[in-house]
Amino acid sequence: MIDAIKNVASLAMTRGLGSIATDETSAASSAIASTPGTSPGAAGGTSFSSVMTSMAGDMVNNLKQAESASFAGMKGTMGTREVVDAVMQADQSLQTAIALRDKVVSAFLDITKMQI
Template sequence: MIEAVTSIASLSKGRGLESLSETTTTTTGILGGQPVQTPGMVDGQSFASVMSNMATTAANNLKAAEQASFDGMTGKAPLREVVDAVMAAEQSLQTAIAFRDKVVNAYLEITKMQI
């Protein structure tokens, strides 16, 4: 399961997502020479890097929860830390599932469009 989530981060390479980072550039605005971000940029990051970071964070949360569970069973970690780690992993997993559902729905909507 964790390996499958970790492999999502590698999808940004070689699948056309790297072209998103090439098409989004920061330009200089008219007022005061301030840098202006294009709509595809979030804090100077491309869509592909944001998705890669999100997948990496979700995988790390799942691994931390698994390790905390093992530590809790052996008595190395208090119950509170185990519960916190498992809840963080659950939240990450729910976010990933919600994002996946949105992507699938968007794909289905695109396939329904008439050409």
């Protein structure tokens, strides 16, 4: 995360926004440094399971919105652009879920191949 902030800061400096980026970088660095012994993920107090649960809920909501948008498009109450945007967002959510599932299955298979 710090590397990403540094990359943004260096990009901002090349565009003449050095003082703003330096202030934000130092504020982020001091916020992380002020909590010694904690990881960046633990600072927010969220667990992995809660993040995954909210991500799955968002995916389901995107799919439901795309479905209702497609019905509205068939009825003529929603424009084609809005329908396409909703369907593309649902497709992206579904592709993300599939990629995550593939990674979990791959990790499970790697674990089962380990010798005890």
